Amino acid sequence: MYERMAAAHIVPELLYTIWLVIYYILEAVVLSLIPNRMKARKDISDEVVLITGGGHGIGRSLAVRFARLRCRVIILDNNQEWLDEAQRIIASEGADVYAYLCDVSNRQNVYECARLIQNDVGEVSILVNNAGIVCSKYFMDLPDESITDVFRTNTFAHFWTLKAFLPSMMDRNHGHIITIASVVGKGAGCAASGYISSKFAAVGLHEALEMELRMLRRTGIHMTLVCPGLVSTGLFEGAEYKFPRLVPVLDADKLAEDVVDTVLRNGHLVITPFMAELGVRVKSLLPVKACNAVMDFAGATTMLNTFRGRQTTTTAIS
Template sequence: MNFFLETLKVTGLFFYYLLESLVFLIVPRRKKDVSGEIVLVTGAGSGIGRLLSLKFASLGSTVVLWDINEEGLKETGKLATKNGAARVHTYVCDCSKRQDIYRVADQVKKEVGDVTILINNAGIVTGKTFMDSPDSLVEKTMEVNIMAHFWTYKAFLPAMIASNHGHLVSIASAAGLVGVNRLSDYCASKYGAVGFAESIALEMRDMGKNGVKTTVVCPFVINTGMFDGCEAKWQTLLPILEPEYVAEKIMTAIRQDQEILALPRSVYFLIALKHMLPVKAAVIFAEYFGVMSLMNAFKGQGKRD
């Protein structure tokens, strides 16, 4: 009897959530108010990190900006102040070093307060074949792109759990959903970022902390300089994304408590194909869409934001 009732419950919820998602494709979800929130953005000195910082500033949030680039950090701070941030706090932080993250996190908690929206955005890319990637760069990629997420969560998640209020945002990558030629360390770090964020989301659900939201962002190549030279074969399906467009989509996803955001929408289709098709058939499509040759002309800057 219990099996029957549980099966009935699961079936009912399945169709309810399916219908809900279809409705939200037509009727946009209500956007939450982020004024007064304390928003920490790593890699805030440029690119997507800067754009997100300015957008939160314009909505009346207190913005806490982290970057290893002091000049870029100062510029973002000035712009955030002009954009109407409630308060602006800048901190030079090397996200590849656990102790530096913990040290600066303690400063933030003492000088600003408990972070309520954490955006792990800082990232780097090597862009070499696996055998040509120096050990030091592989380690640095893992330290910045995924290990930093562990340490920032350790630092700021306890307060969110205690108050049952907060939002964890991981700027991952479409390369965290599918392997890409000449991006072995980057893909590994981004797969890790996606899996880690999803696992924490399930932990929050299991703990009954439904006030702590999570969003994982998986964009294709963004025109920030990080992936200069990269170009997919069919631009209509996999266009190089403009930073302003991506930042606006991320803001909407955060304010609507969207769990996962892939950009462009064709990424959802390609990932579904990957999991449905035989491996050899999926590789043919990867070659057709230009994924295999994406990094052939790579000359990026190596750092994201």
């Protein structure tokens, strides 16, 4: 009898879920047919935006674009020269900009910096977890300390900044979290297992937190996951695609423009360039051996053979 009663509840719920799935698929199809320039955008003027790794590369490009939207911009970086230059560039846009020297891989450093920010500026409403480092070596050649360094910056730092700034967003049910991950966080490559696994972890944290906030009914906090391919910031200097015309290296300014536009539309995901997005989609459909053949042909296993990386220790993002 209990089983019949349980089935009586499950069937209507299943039918309702099927209806929702069909509805949201149709909604997604319709929205995909509407040009982005015609979609509504939210006003983020006077919002407080914090960007880790904001002194260079994607972080600085994002800061400039948020500044042009009249946001108050906070940048964190572990390189004072980059901070000073970025602060000057962002201030030239007429925005209020605050720069803090901070090693986001250090939990206490993040929490101390957060207290300063709350006293100096106020509550952060848009958090961009962008800082990252890379170590490209085959697994057995990867030093233990490099593994922990990469995870501290690329993954653990996200936990510390979220712990510091998410509570006020939850209290107000208002905010936006942007995770700058990598396309390899959606589909692995070769010769950078530490970096790749740290990006998988960052993607996992982002998706788990998004589900958690939805279940807690904090729907006023939006989340955007960004998974770019190679970006011309110098972090992956020397790495190259097998077919560069088909899969171009991304320009940091153009990527930042796309990310901010997605944020303004409360979009959930940015995967770019197109062929990288296609590869991620195809991976989930093909058998493993077929996927391996495609990856080998595309050069995913050899693109880091010429990797040199940036010649100084930095906190920037691919």
